[in-house]
Amino acid sequence: MQPQIVSAQSSINDESSVDDEISIESDTEQWSFHGQATYIAQQKNNFRSSYYGQNSLLNKSEGDGLKSYSLSATAFVGTRLWEGAEVYWNGEMFEGTPFSGQLTGLGGFYNGELQKGAFAPPIYYTARAFIRQTIGLGGGKESVESDANQLAGNIDKNRLVFTYGKFSTLDIFDDNIYSHDPRTQFQNFAIFSMGAYGYAADTKGYTYGAVVEWYHNDYILKFARLALPTVPNTAELDYSLTENYGDQIELTRSHLLWGQPGAIRGLFYQQKAFMAGYQNAIILGQQTNSTPDITNVRQSATKSWGVGLNVEQAINDDIGVFGRFSWNPGTTETQTLDISQSISGGVSIKGSYWSRPNDTLGIGFAVNGISSSQIEYLQQGGLTAFIGDGALSYGSEQIFETYYNAKIYKDLYVTLDYQRISNPAYNSARGPVNIFGIRAHFEL
Template identity: 25%
Template sequence: MEWIKGKILLMTMALTVIFGVGFTGEVLALSPEVEELKRMLRQVMEENRRLAERVSELERRLAAYERERSPVAETAATGAERPWYERVEVGLSVAGLVQGVVGVDREAANLHAHGGREPAGNIGPVITDEDKAYGAAAVDLELSAEFSERDRAYVLLEMGSGKNPDSEVPSFSGIVDEALSMVPVETEDGDVRVSEAWYEREWAFGSGRFRFRFGKIDITTEVDQNAYANDENGQFMSPVFVNNAAVEWASYSFGMVASYETERWALTLGYEDADSSWDNLFDYPFLVGQLAVSTEFLGRPGNYRFYVWYQGEKHLEWDELEDYFASGGARSPENDKAAWGFGLSFDQEVAEGVGVFLRYGWRGGDLAGYWNGDLTDLDFSYGFEQAASAGISVSGRLWGREGDELGLGVAWFGISDDYEDYWEAKGVYAARLGFDPHMHRHEARDEWHLEVYYRLKAAEHLALTPDLQYTWNPAGLRDDGFWVFTLRGVWEY
């Protein structure tokens, strides 16, 4: 309606200029034609005034109608809010991928899977082919509801089927995030898993807000976030670029999160059951505390997160493993140490459509991993003490493709001295070669990982992503490395 008012005003001004300027009073008084035009002008101005009044009245009525139809007005008028099911939002995504893994060192992969022992015959090898193709598909259904301005709930249902190459090809960085491949999962193929189901409430407090969430949660949605490396469906696929690889995250279990958030900073405290058993909930806790700061560096948005964590499950110390070998296997390790560490996650826009990210993690405790009483079952999940990843993300709008994105990331894993000594059979670890004639020594080196992807918006709800990965010295064992070629398709609605 503003344009109507403007048009009326413009017409009035134009007529005034045409008929009221440039003529002398005498000429206007003597000309019948001019007198007639002046009369017509007065009629037009009067009509314009009536039209303006009508427009103002219509605007008033429209504003009153919108107020009456608002949820707040409806609640005040009826004494009850709209039913919760009228405020439920549903999201559906279907992801599929095919992967080709090329150049895997079968000997190194099988030795790592058996703690340095060569599998006997055809019993126990995890992989028999240097080159292999894999496939997987996953379906996610999200349900969210707002019960009020302060109360909300969320449920994530996941279903998937396929093969994850990480189950056969060992590496610290990983190849495809579990949430995308849905393997391994706690269900059989085709079964539905309730990955998240939580309730949240918030309160205004001071200059910010306080949030509290509890239920079955994914703690990584609240800490270690990153604008350019946090989404396995739309960004990098390797787990090392989805979350900090140096943190032993809990996975989809009972937990609680408390967070205080302001415009510039946020403090988050979280707890999750580390072993996901739903009994003895507080015996093996995963605890994390994060401080996040949002900035405008050189006029560009950025987020800087710092956190510390504690993992209460039972781990094996390297010192205990040394004692085991020094005693000839007579002294069993206690296997009862907790894990802890710290990490950071930075993301910063550096130019229009260009952002960079950095993650770093360090963990203490001098741990080796999990021990099940058998040397060949030692998983060496703590073969590295620190890990870092960094990269760049470029929006396709720079070349006229608004929905496209290009990403490049590099990751590094610094192996521990004890891990290197174990595989190279130095010191007391030389005894392992005498324990079993099938034991081997292997040269150890830091692992490096490279990933580059291009996400192509093929349709309104469909994105296709060619992805290339290369891993040097996988699992910290010296090797030329292997390639992974992936095509990911994600349909979201």
């Protein structure tokens, strides 16, 4: 779920000389090779727990005193095909174990690298394989630096970009310069992304589909149809893009506020897939005198939708703030996180103030909630893919996270991270959970 398709771009003056244009053209890359490796280890406290169920996050007294960890390594390879066309392939290795051996017990999970499951021993797979075609529409030039899944060169500021293949939804949507990459920034799902955004993803966090982007002056309009799993939260995607899919549209407006750059993004998405409704599960449970179970009432062509707002704003060269709001009706089971409404935000501070300009201090929060129908379902003992304590004393899930990311040597960074999660999985009878973590990240 890392932002690896499009990286930040630096502008060049529209009045650049002919020599400058020639220089830019001569720096155009034909091939690109990059790589990354990230290790995250986390440990939690022996938090208060009045009771627990099948999908609870367990404390030490309940049998889980082990750490959670993840290790990933990715190779990014790209080349140009013809004018404006680029193709990319990412091979990835991943190994990880969540707390309690499964990624359960929370709305906003603590490690974005863990995606949706446990993989040990390590697995190897193609994370991304996509083609991108750019059509220039004028408006001056922008210089693009060499980066993961990005070839150095120059492109028109106004342009159309078509992407087709396998990638992560969050590579393209819900971007934010201060909070978007769990490998280098905030690690909690509800802080580095819109918590209530039901984005398309398989169990490793990737999808398949087509995206159209239109860049025009200070605006970016994006639209995509992306594959959902044939069964929610499983590995098999529906490659037909006609039965289990998600459509999303996002509009970005860049601006200057008091001379400092910022951006506002508005997102709308809808899903059509083989899913269950909570009320249907409750009704069937009442009719059969049994615990409601969403797996018994899944139906084809079930629909859901949601909206989101994403804001970033630089205060000065070293401080930036961000905020997100997202909402969905919460009447159907989730394709991503058990969150129906979420508000999050925070601040990112570079270490220039203490003579460490390559370091970053981040402070963030998220407040998550679920719908009334899901609350009733959980109170009756129902389970979702990720949560279910057997009962529920409802309270909003409240997350605080702070991290310090330090550059140790060249492209090696080490991060200390702390998260405090109150009312885990919306249950005031459990928690708060304190999670202490360390992250090592290397890239080239």
